[in-house]
Amino acid sequence: MNGISRLATVITLASLFPLNAHAADSKGAVEVVHWWTSGGEKAAVDVLKAQVEKDGFTWKDGAVAGGGGATAMTVLKSRAVAGNPPGVAQIKGPDIQEWGSTGLLSTDTLKDVSKAENWDGLLSKKVSDTVKYEGDYVAVPVNIHRVNWLWINPQVFKQAGIDKAPTTLEEFYAAGDKLKAAGFIALAHGGQPWQDSTVFEDVVLSVMGTDGYKKALVDLDQKTLSGPEMVKSFAELKKLTGYMDPNRAGRDWNIAAAEVINGKAGMQMMGDWAKSEWTAANKVAGKDYLCVPFPGTEKAFAYNIDSLAVFKLNADRKGDIAAQQDLARVALGKDFQKVFSVNKGSIPVRTDMLGDMSALGFDACAQASAKDFLASDKSGGLQPSMAHNMATSLAVQGAIFDVVTNFMNDKDAAPAKASAQLASAVKAAQ
Ligand code: BGC
Numbered sequence: 001m002n003g004i005s006r007l008a009t010v011i012t013l014a015s016l017f018p019l020n021a022h023a024a025d026s027k028g029a030v031e032v033v034h035w036w037t038s039g040g041e042k043a044a045v046d047v048l049k050a051q052v053e054k055d056g057f058t059w060k061d062g063a064v065a066g067g068g069g070a071t072a073m074t075v076l077k078s079r080a081v082a083g084n085p086p087g088v089a090q091i092k093g094p095d096i097q098e099w100g101s102t103g104l105l106s107t108d109t110l111k112d113v114s115k116a117e118n119w120d121g122l123l124s125k126k127v128s129d130t131v132k133y134e135g136d137y138v139a140v141p142v143n144i145h146r147v148n149w150l151w152i153n154p155q156v157f158k159q160a161g162i163d164k165a166p167t168t169l170e171e172f173y174a175a176g177d178k179l180k181a182a183g184f185i186a187l188a189h190g191g192q193p194w195q196d197s198t199v200f201e202d203v204v205l206s207v208m209g210t211d212g213y214k215k216a217l218v219d220l221d222q223k224t225l226s227g228p229e230m231v232k233s234f235a236e237l238k239k240l241t242g243y244m245d246p247n248r249a250g251r252d253w254n255i256a257a258a259e260v261i262n263g264k265a266g267m268q269m270m271g272d273w274a275k276s277e278w279t280a281a282n283k284v285a286g287k288d289y290l291c292v293p294f295p296g297t298e299k300a301f302a303y304n305i306d307s308l309a310v311f312k313l314n315a316d317r318k319g320d321i322a323a324q325q326d327l328a329r330v331a332l333g334k335d336f337q338k339v340f341s342v343n344k345g346s347i348p349v350r351t352d353m354l355g356d357m358s359a360l361g362f363d364a365c366a367q368a369s370a371k372d373f374l375a376s377d378k379s380g381g382l383q384p385s386m387a388h389n390m391a392t393s394l395a396v397q398g399a400i401f402d403v404v405t406n407f408m409n410d411k412d413a414a415p416a417k418a419s420a421q422l423a424s425a426v427k428a429a430q
Contacts, residue, residue: 026058028319030327031086032308033062033079035072036344038254040276044343048142051330057323062086067253068194068387073394080104087324091139091309093130093390099309100133106312106324107136113325117332122350124377130390131307139309140328143337143346146369147271147302147385148202151257151278152290156184156266165292169206169236172295176243179266186243188265190251191409193401197387199269200237200404206296207233210381213300217386220396220430226423234407234415241408261289269294271304271388275345275365284363291365293372301369301376304388305349341366347373399429 030052036045049059064072069090076089080102091099099105114120114137120128123141131139150172152165157175160182166172176186189195205213208229215224224230245265248256257277259265268274278289285291293300308331310324330336337348338360347370353360354374357367376382384390386397403425407418 026319027056028317028321028323029058029060030088030320030323031060031062032327033064033072033076033086033089034308035064035066035069035090037063037065038067038252038273038277040254040278040280040343040345041273043280044276044340047336047339047343048327048330051336052323052327055326055330057319057326060086062089067190067192069389070194085311087313087320088308088310088327090306092305092307092388093384094393095389096131096139096307096309097133098393100138104311105133105138106310107133107138109310109312109321109324110137110140110328113329117329119332122332122352124351126377126382127305127349130305131309139307140331141305141307141349142331143306143341143344144349144369144373145271145273145304145306145344145346145388146372147198147304147388148205148294148297148300149270149272149274149365150292150294151260151268151270151274152292153260153263153266154288154290156260156263160184160266162266165290166295167292167298168295173239173243175266180243185245185259185265186267187240187245188256188259188268189244189248190253190256191248191405192250192252193405194387195253195256195270196405196408197397197401198271198385199240200233200400201302201385201387202269202294202297203237203240204230204233205300205302205383206294207236210300210383213302213383217400218384218391220392220426222423222427225426226419230419230422231415234418237404237408238413238415271385272345272365272369276343279343279345285366286364291368299376299379300381300383301372302383302385303373304385304390306344306346338362393429395429396426399425 034045036042052059064075066072079085085104127141131137131141160178162175162178166175179186204216212229215221216230253270254277256268257274260268261278261281283289313320337350337353341348347366354370357370386392403418403422407413
């Protein structure tokens with residue numbers, strides 16, 4: 001059974017239960033399920049909360065801790081099965097289509113607001129297609145994250161005698177050797193499946209290029225998944241794992257980011273939500289920290305678009321529906337798009353802002369990200385992130401996560417065996 005029918009079967013049960021009636025204590029209330037719980041992420045989501053409250057609605061925070069969102073998605077599914085979904089939830093990529101097919105997302109709520117605010121004109125087609133179900137908006141996209149970044153503490157580099165950011169895998173390993181020799185953690189990392197696969201997809205992009213990445217992790221081509229370039233990717237992943245702290249198991253991504261911020265570690269491979277932690281610590285891009293594309297991925301942009309999906313509410317919950325609409329209107333507004341991305345580390349999703357980043361006051365990392373986003377959209381380098389739910393169903397993603405994490409935790413694991421396992425695990429999950 002594929003992911004869609006699996007989710008649909010489970011969710012059909014939800015129709016046995018009535019949706020929760022809710023007594024609004026203001027103009028209306030909106031509960032938002034999300035996983036923005038680190039210091040920097042919280043600062044970002046608080047901007048949305050404040051604006052919705054200013055507009056006279058009640059914000060019910062449905063935060064579920066856990067980077068990458070796997071726990072939040074489990075909570076969301078069980079709430080849907082119990083007939084008690086929230087008004088709005090952070091759902092991304094192809095998963096939006098799965099939820100759309102259950103009939104639980106609203107195809108009506110965003111109709112007027114999307115027309116009045118000209119969403120079709122503001123968003124690139126790639127983005128609007130992701131957040132529409134059968135032609136109707138069912139989610140509002142809030143930002144664009146780039147996943148293939150390397151974060152560097154230049155003070156630590158200096159102390160280890162490294163004078164420039166690495167641009168090739170060889171330079172990366174050379175920098176890692178110097179950092180280790182100087183007593184630093186070379187590569188800060190948290191041993192959680194989504195973080196392991198974030199690193200894995202960077203390595204695949206570096207070794208196989210954007211075409212190979214697309215064939216393997218987007219098109220799920222069996223030959224490419226088990227082919228020589230994938231074997232090489234696993235071999236590089238193994239080498240790279242040797243630069244991570246052996247005590248990394250279970251560590252949250254923001255704790256790993258703090259190790260770089262506090263000068264214990266030299267580098268972190270992480271999407272640009274990591275910047276939210278630097279910003280929250282009052283550090284300045286280009287001065288206190290460097291952001292560079294992971295070596296070998298300069299022409300690629302692995303994108304990850306956060307979006308907030310809107311659930312269907314009973315028609316008599318007029319105030320709550322108005323709250324959903326207000327949140328969606330705010331989320332794509334120019335002011336919010338700027339403040340949210342400044343705090344979150346991302347770039348706006350509105351195309352009319354991406355060409356204007358320096359005038360809008362965005363920092364060096366955000367300016368580079370927007371420039372690379374626009375260029376890679378033309379060159380074919382713009383690819384959906386597998387690790388961040390943008391490329392595959394959650395079932396296929398879970399199968400990839402298992403193979404990658406097992407490989408990284410087994411020092412005797414063989415690259416050729418891992419790529420064969422990857423191909424068969426993906427096939428079984430499809
Ligand atoms: C989300 C980001 C979030 C990160 C860490 C990603 O999948 O897209 O918004 O900051 O996970 O939790």
